[in-house]
Amino acid sequence: MEAEKSSTIDAEEAAKHPEVAEAVKRIEALRQTIDNIDGAVIHLLAERFKATAAVGVLKAGAGFAPADYKREDYQIARLQRIAIDAGLDTNIAEMYREFVVTESKKRHKRIADAGGDPGVLDVFA
């Protein structure tokens, strides 16, 4: 496989190549938005994993399995609909769902293996 190429886009590059200065300025403004979104996503993921860890504790205590496939089917269909409405590639919505639910189930299992103790997790507040 060919090695990925990388271009450093910054003020130094803009000063060296005035013909790309306008593109550099616009990319830098967009990067601020991208950074704000990434920060918000991390905050949202922290809250999601705190909620699913609490579900993991309840499931372990009640003797439920980590997975609930009926709930997952509902989530798949719901996120596909939302992605279409939002103009997001539905594959991205499914990759996101698969990632968070898989991680959540791994954590449910760790909690159950620890007898319902959420202290085994790195994320729980």
Ligand SMILES: O=C(O)C(=O)C[C@]1(C(=O)O)C=C[C@@H](O)C=C1
């Ligand atoms: O809702 C649950 O039962 C959960 O355990 C949470 C969650 C999720 O991460 O959304 C995780 C595993 C289940 O298979 C379904 C959903």
